[in-house]
Structure formats: structure tokens, C-alpha cells
Amino acid sequence: AQSVTQLDSQVPVFEEAPVELRCNYSSSVSVYLFWYVQYPNQGLQLLLKYLSGSTLVKGINGFEAEFNKSQTSFHLRKPSVHISDTAEYFCAVSENSNSGYALNFGKGTSLLVTP
Amino acid sequence: DAGVTQSPTHLIKTRGQQVTLRCSPKSGHDTVSWYQQALGQGPQFIFQYYEEEERQRGNFPDRFSGHQFPNYSSELNVNALLLGDSALYLCASSLEGQSSYEQYFGPGTRLTVT
Numbered sequence: 717a718q719s720v721t722q723l724d725s726q727v728p729v730f731e732e733a734p735v736e737l738r739c740n741y742s743s744s745v746s747v748y749l750f751w752y753v754q755y756p757n758q759g760l761q762l763l764l765k766y767l768s769g770s771t772l773v774k775g776i777n778g779f780e781a782e783f784n785k786s787q788t789s790f791h792l793r794k795p796s797v798h799i800s801d802t803a804e805y806f807c808a809v810s811e812n813s814n815s816g817y818a819l820n821f822g823k824g825t826s827l828l829v830t831p
Numbered sequence: 832d833a834g835v836t837q838s839p840t841h842l843i844k845t846r847g848q849q850v851t852l853r854c855s856p857k858s859g860h861d862t863v864s865w866y867q868q869a870l871g872q873g874p875q876f877i878f879q880y881y882e883e884e885e886r887q888r889g890n891f892p893d894r895f896s897g898h899q900f901p902n903y904s905s906e907l908n909v910n911a912l913l914l915g916d917s918a919l920y921l922c923a924s925s926l927e928g929q930s931s932y933e934q935y936f937g938p939g940t941r942l943t944v945t
Contacts, residue, residue, distance in 0.1 A: 760923075819864075819934065
């Protein structure tokens, strides 16, 4: 069975400051890793994904994440945030089983960017 | 290019009633997954439909059932509603094959059970 832990429920940050949202996972099999963003009253939008290869992946809106297999982590980073980045961020894993790819989500981290 | 659409947007039901939610996948997609997102929580996987069959199921009771039609659209049915079924129900679609891990989400249906 897989599990996803997002270590911070809320992260307040000032505009133009860097931010890191932390995600740890556990799984007994190979997994794919994802970060999704959810703006108020909207569905989920894929920010980035790690499938294999380079451990540093770049996504939309200037976000990037680094896969660390030894620490089973997939932390999300952005060097300079904007007010518009205020949203809920979800880390998710799916089993690399070639069938289905059901997503297992963390509880989310609320990013609040203030001037 | 039409994305994932869901209907209705909001729904209010009484405990014990039954509800049907609908989803049309992104154009060209053939697989539909349903998730339940309770307030303040991450989405939880309910089940996935491919080729009109339930392929995977999460830890949800039999009160939750679904259907996929030949045009790939899907319905989620919930019987004997409980107060705890109040949540945002998200539909996600994907294309079986090389990119089947990439799921596109709709805006969701907000279900309130009173």
C-alpha cells in the first residue's frame, strides 16, 4: 500500500520570496509522482510529474520538484512566488503498474502569498 | 478542445436519497476515474472505468457504483446517502496507453447531504 504525507498544512510566504512544499511517500513498488494545484472552487491542475530519469523536474508556472529516492521525498519549490500562486497544492503518487494509475493524494498544503 | 466537464455543479440531497453525477471526458480520452474530496482533505480514489468496465476500485462501500457509456462518458451513483457523503466529487479522464498515468480533472460536483 502507498501513503503520501504532506508535512505542512499551511505555508505563509511573502511575495517574491522562495518557497518549498514538502512531500514524503511510502510504497513497496515503483511509483510515479505528481504535484497538482487547486485554485478556489476549481478542479485540479497538473503542475509537474516524475516518471523516471532526471530527478529534477520542471513544471508550469516556474515550479520544480526534486525526487529523492533514498529519502522517499518529492518536494516542490519555486524561487520567487507571486500573489497568484495562492492555492492548495497536492502531492500524489500512483503505482507504476501499467494499468489504471489510480492517484493516492496527500492532504494538501495551503500556500498563502501576501504582499 | 473540450476539457473534462461535470454536471451538475452543485447538488443538495437529503439523507437516504440517491444521487447521480455525470462526467464527460476530455476529447480523445477513454478512461474515467472518480474521486471524492471532503472539505480540507485530499481527493480519495473511488473507482476507474475503462471499456465500460470497472477496472480499479478504492476503499468505498457498494453504495457507490458507476457506469461508463460507449461514448466514454460516465456516471457516479450513490445510494442511501449519508451526511458523510457531502464532498466535492471530481472526475478525471485519461487515455489508455503510453500516457495513461496523466489524468485531467474536471471542476467537480459539490454534493451537500442534509
